[in-house]
Amino acid sequence: MSKILAAVFAFVAIFFILGNAAPAPPTQVLDAQTAIQKIIAAYNRIPGPSVVYPWEVATLIDPNTFVAHY
Numbered sequence: 001m002s003k004i005l006a007a008v009f010a011f012v013a014i015f016f017i018l019g020n021a022a023p024a025p026p027t028q029v030l031d032a033q034t035a036i037q038k039i040i041a042a043y044n045r046i047p048g049p050s051v052v053y054p055w056e057v058a059t060l061i062d063p064n065t066f067v068a069h070y
Helices: 002-021 032-044
Strands: none
Touching: none
């Protein structure tokens, strides 16, 4: 019983030591407009031309009549 107890104490000690050794960076909550601006700015840093794909017609699937054929 004492070996199991010692192992549990060792595990808990390691857990707390590692938890305090590398604290997580503080998170920054952004509003929607700021998040969109950051995404666009990150996209604009990608070099090269953008690829424009032709239009596709959306196909709607009726879940009541859809049958998957394998």
